[in-house]
Amino acid sequence: MTSQSGRTSILLALFLAARPKTLIACIVPVCLGGLLSQQILGEFTWYMFVFTLLPSLAIQIATNLFNDAIDYRKGADTSRRIGPERMASSGQVAPESLLIAGIAFVLIALTLSLVLVVERGWVIVAIGLPSLIFSYAYTGGPFPLAYRGLGEVFVILFFGIIAVSGTVFVQSGEWLPESFLLGVQIGLLASVLIAINNARDIEEDKLAGKMTLAVRFGLRFARWEITALSCAPFLAGFLWWVLFDTPKVILTTLPGMCLVVILLRHIWRTDPDKSYNRYLGLAIISLLGFALLFSLGLLMG
Numbered sequence: 001m002t003s004q005s006g007r008t009s010i011l012l013a014l015f016l017a018a019r020p021k022t023l024i025a026c027i028v029p030v031c032l033g034g035l036l037s038q039q040i041l042g043e044f045t046w047y048m049f050v051f052t053l054l055p056s057l058a059i060q061i062a063t064n065l066f067n068d069a070i071d072y073r074k075g076a077d078t079s080r081r082i083g084p085e086r087m088a089s090s091g092q093v094a095p096e097s098l099l100i101a102g103i104a105f106v107l108i109a110l111t112l113s114l115v116l117v118v119e120r121g122w123v124i125v126a127i128g129l130p131s132l133i134f135s136y137a138y139t140g141g142p143f144p145l146a147y148r149g150l151g152e153v154f155v156i157l158f159f160g161i162i163a164v165s166g167t168v169f170v171q172s173g174e175w176l177p178e179s180f181l182l183g184v185q186i187g188l189l190a191s192v193l194i195a196i197n198n199a200r201d202i203e204e205d206k207l208a209g210k211m212t213l214a215v216r217f218g219l220r221f222a223r224w225e226i227t228a229l230s231c232a233p234f235l236a237g238f239l240w241w242v243l244f245d246t247p248k249v250i251l252t253t254l255p256g257m258c259l260v261v262i263l264l265r266h267i268w269r270t271d272p273d274k275s276y277n278r279y280l281g282l283a284i285i286s287l288l289g290f291a292l293l294f295s296l297g298l299l300m301g
Helices: 002-017 020-041 046-074 095-120 123-139 153-170 177-200 204-209 213-217 219-236 236-244 247-270 276-300
Strands: none
Touching: 002 046, 002 213, 002 236, 020 046, 020 153, 020 204, 020 219, 020 276, 046 095, 046 123, 046 153, 095 123, 095 153, 095 177, 123 219, 153 177, 153 236, 177 204, 177 213, 177 236, 177 247, 177 276, 204 213, 213 219, 219 247, 219 276
16 A cells, blocks of 8 residues: 555656646647648648647656756755745655656657658757757756756747747648747747746755856846746737738737736736746746637637
C-alpha cells in the first residue's frame, strides 16, 4: 500500500512539475496556425495537426521539468519563493528525477516529430532541433537564456512565430505571411507570463544571480514591459487591415483589451507578492481570450 501511495504521489508531483496550466501557451499557437491554414489556404489535415500539437506539448513539458530541477540546483527556487510551489525545492521530487523525466519527454517529442519529417523534410529538423535543444538551454547549459534576460525573446520566437508559422507550413507546405504577424501577436501575449514571473521573483532572482530583465532594470521597468507586451498585440492587429485587408480580426479582438486593462491595473497597484500568481492566471485567460476572439474574426472574415 505504501509503495502504491508513493508512486501515486511521485506521478502527481511530476504532473504538477509539468505546470499544466501553462500548457495553453503551446496549444493556442498550434490551434491558430491550423485554423489560419484552413481559412486562408484551404489546407488542413487532422493527423498532421495531432502530430504537430503532441510534440509541442512534449517540448514545453520537458522545458518545465528541466526548469524546475535546474532553478533549484542554481538556488533560484528556495523556501522564500512566493510563486507556485516547485517540486524540487519542496522536496517532493529529486531534481535528478525531473531531469530524467525531461529527457524522456524530449525523446517523445523527437519520436512523434518523425512523422512531420517524413511529410515535410529537412525544414522540420531545422525547426524542431533548436526547439529540443532550447528546452534544456532555457535554464541550463553554458548560456541559459532565462538567466541572461532572454526569456521573453525565447517565448516570442518559439511559442509565437515558429509555433504559428511552423504549423501552417506543416499543414500546407507554405510559409504564409499572415502566420508571422499572428505569431508575433501570440508570442507577445505568451511572453507576458514570463514577464510577470520575473517581476514577482525579482528579489529571489537577484540573490541567485538570475539576471532577468526585471533584475537588470528594476520593478518599474518590469511593469512597463508587461504593459508593452500586453498592449502591442492589439496594436499590431491593425496591420491585418493595412497589409491583408482583414479588419474584422481587429474589431473582434479589441474587447480582449478589457482583460488587459484589469491585469495592468493590478500589476501597477500591487508590489510583488503571492497575488502575482493570480495575475498569471489572468494573463493566461487573456491569451486564450485573444485566441478565441481572433478565431471568431477570422471565421467571419
